[in-house]
Amino acid sequence: MAASPRSADNRPIVIGIDTGGTFTDVVAVINRELKVHKLPSTPHDPAIAVLEGVRALIGPRTAQTLTYSSTVATNALLQRRGARVALFTNAGFEDLIEIGRQNRTDIYALAPARPQPLVERAMRFGVAQRTLFDGQIALELTRTELGRIARLAQRSRAQSFAICLLHSYANPSGEQALAQSLKELGRPLSVSHLILPEYREFERLSTTVVNAYVAPLMVEHLGRLERELPAHRLRIMQSDGHAIGVELARQEPVRTILSGPAAGVIGAATLARSFGVDRFITFDMGGTSTDVSLFDRRANIRSLSYPAGYPVRTPVIDIHTVGAGGGSLARIDEGGSLKVGPESAGADPGPACYGRGGDPTVTDADLVAGRLMAANFLGGRMRLYPQNAERALGRIARAMKCGLDNAARGVIRVVNANMARAVRLITVERGFDPRDFALLAFGGAGPMHACELAAELGIRRVILPSNPGLACAYGALNAALGREYSLTVRRTAPSYDELKKLMRPLMTRARREMAAQGVRSSQVENQPWLDVRYRGQSFELKVALTPHFLEDFHRAHERTFGYAARDAVVEVVNLRLEARAGEYEHRPVRIRRAARRPEPIGRISAIAQGRRRTIPVFERDHLGAATRLQGPMLLVELSATAYVAPGFTMRVDDFGNIHLEAGA
């Protein structure tokens, strides 16, 4: 028998796990203390590392709750290792999954291409049934037809079934009948009106098919974790930053596709709360790409994303990715412009300074500019070759007819400009002023570029959280349980009361599902939202359902698009209900105060504000709370190096987070 969840010290153990491509991070709170374990991932079977990591931390004990950000669904899609899916849709529309919106992504490609449909033509089955937009049935689904479909399904040798009929959001009876007759075949069923009862058939269909495609792998994986993991409750991170119970994750794995990045934002938010910041931009710069997202008291949620090129219409934290990272390749193009990325040197050969290949990258520029210490890379575990970086960057310098330093500065300026464009896209272009936000830097290269990126955007406050590498696992640890429910209603000028009434079935379903996950109804917070537009438009803005939702919508429209049309008719398209229950929040541990002024561990020649000078280097872990220093300087730690630009003041808070303020 497993040990009691209330172990020796009588406090339940809570665990958060993130499986990345390289490492699996496990964090556990045992007796109020945060324990951390990092081990190599096991991509062929992610469960191995997860089980091993948990055992290493808690031994024979059992956790109360374990929340896990999974890459199983993501990888199945990216590597196209998903299931053989059979699709059941209206006869005459079987190819919709292939036609999509009939556009192409690269308009100037000589041979335009699209991602291969996830269901091949022979596996798409037309059903004689038709529902209309108002829910009327134009063609009834007969028993004979149901029998024929069931036989086709049986013979199809599919591992997973997807069902999507036109206008099923308005009347799901056709899909329900199909689901009923296919259920006994015992394969995972993905039914469009359950996954996404919203209009726009292609996006609903694609979401349903992606769900069916990743379902069998997810079912198997979760089954194994459930059997073997020593935890009373297993939770999975969804793309919107909430966790769900394992039963829901099995039915709707499509909601977990951006599990890891979402956990990162939630982790950042939990950290930020500890130092009183609730409006910030996360800036996570890694080897090949940079992720940015806006957090304005809550994570910004987007309803449509394109993992591996397939549209998925479930809520995801709005994380914008650009192909700019430490490994991004720099080159002068045929027109004489300095290009940085999106091509990347990847992990192999990697930047020229890794000593395996010769092309110049951002990391090489950082090394030449003195933003990186050759001797101290990854805590000294990996050797860097400054001469290789100089040789590679020399090619850029020759093409630019300038010195090495100017070439390095140029590469850094261009990659910063590319990242600044990404930040402008999620702020300025959505009606926010980046100057009202702090910049939270993560990733191997984020702290190195954060000051200059902030300066370019007019941001005055940069924060380098402690343990930046654990943000995702930490986010999983602290994630609230929750799910979004939605329904297309398309009402013109509805009253507040009418909308409240329409919201009831969503509330009922939420209550039922939350209860099934062991949550008391008193713990559940329900936040009803509306997707609203001016009648005739096609893009909706999300506003909270309150008695003043109309005025809120006009204001949001004005902020986002520059005008409001107060005399125009307003249409409420979708209802959304966000049901959540915060179960746990970890309070970070205080660090010791600085006993005396810290001593630099060395000095380095660096380009700071356009000229070369010698700047001090500090070991981050040696800095006690309340340390205050003036830039420029480098701060080194195991996983990253931070560059503090001249004009920035550095302060360490009580929890070991570093705050950089731009001077007046």
Add this chain to the structure above:
Amino acid sequence: MKLDPVTLEVMNSRLAAIAEEMGVVLGQTGYSPNIKERRDFSCALFDGSGEMVAQAAHLPVHLGSTPLSVRAAIQRLELGPGDVAAVNDPFAGGTHLPDLTLVEPVFIRGRRAPFAYVANRAHHADIGGMAPGSMALSREIYQEGFRLPPVKLIAAGQPVRDIFELFFANTRVRQEREGDLRAQIGALTVGRRRVVDLVRSQGASLVGTAMEELKSYSGRLMKAALSKLKDGTYAAEDFLDDDGFGCGPIRLCVAIQMKRGRARVDFTGSAPQVSGPVNANYAITLSAVFYVMKCLGAEAVPPNEGLMRAVKVIAPAGTIVNANEPAAVAGGNVETSQRLVDVLFRALARAAPDRIPAASSGSMSNLTIGGYDTSRGRGFTYYETIAGGAGAAPGFDGASGIHTHMTNTLNTPIEALEAYYPMRVTQYGIRAGSGGKGKFTGGDGLIRELECLVESDVSVLSERRVLAPYGLYGGGEGKRGANYLIRSGRRHTLPGKASVRLAPGDHIRIETPGGGGWGRR
């Protein structure tokens, strides 16, 4: 002042972002399904002399033509602060009447002349004329809709009510027109603000230099791409089916002379202009050349006017590729533009045999349906283009059911269409086997069939119904398209260009052409 490679790249990204953002605003605030669902519009930024410096990657057919509209507006009107000009006249800088271009000057402190211009062009689902949707079988421009030479729509910040009223009085579905115009104006406002912000942070002289330098940069990239083609003259011909009035095949021909990174593109010898609505004006022909040249560039050449500095286009007036007033031009933009691309690529296939694809479907298969919706108590016009097969290319099978070359609009979701219009989609699928055979197979076309629920006027403007899309290097032709009217279960073939009246319960069925194959199997 010349810009260093770093500043050039940084400014390139800043200016392109302004055009992109205008596009986001227009797409998200538009009213007609044509703009909001299908994204039939584009946005661009111009320098003080009216030369395009950045354009959002929306529709290639607007590439070369938007600059002509902007220049017409600048030349005819003296634009001051707070003015917005509108133009759609194909013989004064426009392309075809539904494409309405709005232009706004950007003024900065300390300068009396405009520092820059922002512009956008949107395809309005109706612009008046003889049939709903303004894409009918016309014989002269006067039948095609409301014609607007450059006029001030907004003067010193005040809407010119007379012009608005005149516009609404001459077009169908007023509410939609109002909403779309509001969205177009809103996008300009955002664009203007961003230019002013950029000047404030970077300084007028740097931004001005960057705009100039960006054009030279595109010019250099283009020249580098063209120098990789062998010097020589490459000629080809191709044909439009007919003009809808039985004129028979219409010849388009081109001779491209390549010489040390410069191209002279000469359409002399193309057929005289015709009575039906397939005449292209010069703006369209320029756009097609612009598009083809940009496809040849290995680098992502920023779309601006510098791109065309190494290219000279000769299109004799009075021909199908440069029609004179009062020719009917509704289909020049959507059909002849595709044939122009076909003939240009056919010629270039000899210069770059390892890259050029066989002909794609070569038609946007335009379908326009309008009338009075008795159940909803309002008039309606619905416009859709239906994709076809892409031509196969060396190493690639063509994609199926995809928009190619001069267009890239989305389809209207069936669930949006049926909720908004009195019609029902009865089939939407791939037309299997319609792609040309070959070592690499052409993409298949599409089948789209709709049932009209009320009495409706239907116009079809389509091509490649008589002459099939060509294959290359031994690859087979794509299958020709076909249009049908289905009444009481019986199929009647419609010609490629037709205007018919449908009764409730009638179906219209469009089968689009496949792409050509590449190489002998």
